[in-house]
Amino acid sequence: MIVSDMQTLIETLKANEEIARKLFDIEVSILSSDYSDDLFEKLIKLIKSSFNIPFAWLTLLKDSPIPDLSERFSNSYWLQQHLHHLESNQLSALESKGNQPLLSNSMEELSHLIPARYFGEVRSMAAVPLILDRVLVGAIMLGDNDAERYHPGLGTFHLEQLSVKASLCLSNVISRERLEYLATRDPLTGLLNRREMESHLQQELERCERYQASMSLLFIDCDRFKQINDQYGHDYGDAVLVHVAKGLNHLVRANDRVFRFAGDEFVVALANQSRYDARHVRQRVEAYFAANPLLMNRKLVPIRVTCGISAPSPEEATSVKELLREADHDLLRQKRLRDDRSDEAQGA
């Protein structure tokens, strides 16, 4: 072997060592992530800065479990800017390579993999597969203005390492998120469960007491729900509960919280809203379901809900139990009022 070959070999070894060290540092850093939004943000920022990569983003397949699990994604502005959703078949270029990293500088062929804001700038790119439960769920995408940087003829050993390490870390955080989801959610509607409601209301009461702020609560019950189960069947009853949960989420503000209390009962905690505001929300909620029955298998299932309100006075300490009791009493009062009105209307 001549001296210049030796020299080249030593330089290649040094460069590989350097890359391996940087990948190790990235791995150590992302291992400390508890949640997927934090993992992806760290991962992409570190890859960009360690390897001086001008464009890097996260691609996720729409039907993978990650978008469903990670409500947190919608709260991360940074991730929103770096996330590109694809249809389930749009990473077939990776699948056909046995889920190995893909290098390309044929940008026209793979234009669907590039977010619109990078069009024309990315001239070569690498797709690093993310695998969860042995299934491809997305990819870390790296792009450069230089068409030669990710030339398809180059080796992908380091990108394979990155793929394995990132996928392992992803599997850890997703397992954690799944467990947390199961512990905090009602399995039918996906709403926060009663335990979460109690701790949220306790925190809200403490916040209101400390800052003399307002809050209010709606206790919502589906009227004659047993009749829906009996008349249409349990599947329709379940679908009504899911429909009500979605409707409530749609009707309230981002910092309000919707919980499934039990059976056909829901609780909405309205942050910074007085009893007066809550009355408006009640009207909105009751009118919404009256106008939006469930449509399932071409059958229309009418839905009527009644809401009870409670709102603690900012000056007086109260408990979660008391708050719920007051709302439940108001709910019964509202039902009685409505029944009286309907009796009167029938007698008239």
Ligand SMILES: Nc1nc2c(ncn2[C@@H]2O[C@H](COP(=O)(O)OP(=O)(O)OP(=O)(O)O)[C@@H](O)[C@H]2O)c(=O)[nH]1
């Ligand atoms: N389909 C379905 N039914 C449920 C679920 N949880 C509770 N239920 C049923 O919900 C019904 C609630 O009945 P009730 O408490 O009498 O309520 P209601 O028929 O709405 O009566 P009012 O509130 O007085 O109008 C019961 O028959 C429960 O079996 C569920 O997850 N799915």
